Amino acid sequence: MKHxxxxxxxxxxxxLIMGSDFFRLDNPEEVSSILEHYLSIGGNTIDTAFIYCGGxxxxxxxxxxxENGNRxxxxxxxxxxxxxANGPRVNREAIHSDLLTSLERLRTEYVDLYALHRDDPSVPVGAIVEALNEQVEAGRIRTFGASNWTHxxxxEAADYAERNGLIGxxxxxxxxxxxxxxxxFWPGCVSADSDALEWYAATQLPLLSWSAQARGFFSGRFTPENRENADLVRVFYSDANWTRLRRAEQLAQEKGVSAIQIALAYVLNQPFPTGALIGPRxxxxxxxxxxxxxxxxTAGELAWLDLAEATV
Incomplete structure (x- = not known):
């Protein structure tokens, strides 16, 4: 496993970061089995959230x-x-309250990576950076980031942190x-577009992608005629994406793998550090x-898969 x-x-x-949005208290055997399989391939990072499965x-x-002594x-x-239900809550009080609850649930004194699940652009970024720095100083988080923030x-957050001698x-x-x-896919979610990818390449900020495999779009289960999954139709059905799928299938055949594995490799071979949240069952x-x-x-294969080049 690469790190x-x-x-x-x-x-x-x-x-590969293990997603846990199906982990519940009534399926401990499945949770344990999946995490043992994850450990066996060299994985060492579990993704969760305050809101997943009601806690x-x-x-x-x-x-x-x-129970396993794996902390x-x-x-x-x-x-x-x-x-x-009342709207955005990206503020010092919510960060502090949610984090304390998460620590109690996770039975730990700190989390390694902490992210804000959404942004609230109406809140000055400086107040958010300062609130997160307070949690680092208190020892509750090792490092922090953002989920679903634009580049x-x-x-803006990086500039504020640098100007004020804070961690960004x-x-x-x-x-x-x-x-x-x-x-x-959900309101307030952000997908990295071409401008964002240029920014990540320039800054080398690590990107940990959710839905890296496009929720099964490359699995072979979906066709332009199959419109049973309304969310997948709404989010991913387009002529350009069907062309990307055909190219992924072609490259997969050449490499002796599957199209969905090519789709995962696309995320993990970007010219900046990347990880992918996965949800195998x-x-x-x-x-x-x-x-x-x-x-x-290769860079040529990435460009061809993403329709930036006509040939590899």
Whole structure:
């Protein structure tokens, strides 16, 4: 398993990051089995969030860590300050409250990576950076980043931190996939476009992508005629994405792998540090992710897959 280094962490982060939005307290056998498979391929980072499964995701992870003594082996990546029924809540009070609850659920004194689940552009970025620095100083988080922030806001935060001698964002977690989103999958979500990719390449800020495999778009289960999955149709069905799929299938055949493994490799071979949040539910799916993560793609292959070149 390849790893990337994120500023502020002692342990490197495995490029494949285990998603846990299906972890619950009533499926401990599945949670344990999946995490054992994940450990077996060299993974060391679990993604969760304050809101996942009403808090049960964090609780299930905390229980597993406690029972197996794996806390120091794993990087825990959780998110907070998501909006609620009353609207955005990206502020010092929500960050503090959500984090304390997450720590209790996870049965740990700190999390390795902490991210704001959404942005609220109406809040001055300086107040947010200062609130997160307070949590680092208190020892509750090792490093922090942003999920679903535009690269413009990330740059604004970096500038503020530098001007004021503070720690800035050490990573970002938007969507990045070979299939380009027509619109956000959920309100407030951000996908990295071509301008963003140029910014990440210039800054080398690590990007940890959610839905890196476009929610199964490259699995072979979907065709332009199959419109049963309304969300996939809404977000990923486009002529350009069907062309990307055909090219992924062609390259996969040449390399003796599958199109969905090529799609994963596309994310993990960018010219800046990247990781991919994955959600396998079986040993076979875990091994498939592992194979995809080992693939090497050239700059020419990346450009061709993304329709920037007519030929490889």
């Amino acid at each position: 990337i280094q994120i500023k502020g962490l002692d342990k490197p982060v495995s490029q 049960e995701s964090e609780q299930a992870i905390g229980k597993w860590l406690d 120091e082996v794993m990087n825990i990546f959780t998110k907070g300050a998501h909006h609620d 413009q806001r990330l740059q 964002f050490s990573f970002s977690s938007p969507n990045l996939s070979l299939a380009k989103a027509n619109e956000p 079986s040993e076979a799916e875990m091994k498939s992710c592992y194979v995809g993560a080992q693939l090497k793609l």
